[in-house]
Amino acid sequence: MGDHNGKTIVDVGCGISHILVAIAEEYPEVSFIVEDKPSLAEQATKVITKRDLSSQVEFFPHDFFKPQPDKARGASIYFLRNVVHNWPESFAKRILKNVVDAMDAESKMLICDPVVPEPGQAPNSVETMARTLDMAMWINFGGREWSLAEWKQLLGAWMRGSISYKSLGRPR
Numbered sequence: 001m002g003d004h005n006g007k008t009i010v011d012v013g014c015g016i017s018h019i020l021v022a023i024a025e026e027y028p029e030v031s032f033i034v035e036d037k038p039s040l041a042e043q044a045t046k047v048i049t050k051r052d053l054s055s056q057v058e059f060f061p062h063d064f065f066k067p068q069p070d071k072a073r074g075a076s077i078y079f080l081r082n083v084v085h086n087w088p089e090s091f092a093k094r095i096l097k098n099v100v101d102a103m104d105a106e107s108k109m110l111i112c113d114p115v116v117p118e119p120g121q122a123p124n125s126v127e128t129m130a131r132t133l134d135m136a137m138w139i140n141f142g143g144r145e146w147s148l149a150e151w152k153q154l155l156g157a158w159m160r161g162s163i164s165y166k167s168l169g170r171p172r
Contacts, residue, residue, distance in 0.1 A: 007076040010035060012099060013064050013083040016044040017057065020079070024057050033072050035062040064095050068102035078103065081112040088142045092154065116145040 017034040038061035134145040
């Protein structure tokens, strides 16, 4: 898989770190910073400690509406999972801008959020589920689900490289 020594992955808005902890167990040569609200620090630290990853994974209380802290600047990867779709566009832009501002020329941003199919491009059942989730995000959080074209437009203003999309398909 390549040389990962000295690499850092920052999980922005990760909750209590379950996903990043699982990744850390597979890549012991990589350092991880998990960022979320200070109120989650105790729970996240328990998860990290229970898996004996304290020397590799650090929970760092951070508000993603503020610039990334110095320790997270220039990371190899910034991972945002189910973060952007929770917020209205103006807030989503602020979150993404703070990450982009912390990136260096080699950094990558990995966003794991739903992508709504363009109308008529998916089976009715898939499109109905996607549109229902879009409505739920709007009603509950003021957020939304984005189509691939909308993601490209949202990210295009900042991204220095290409934007690629990989469908992970439906879980089985």
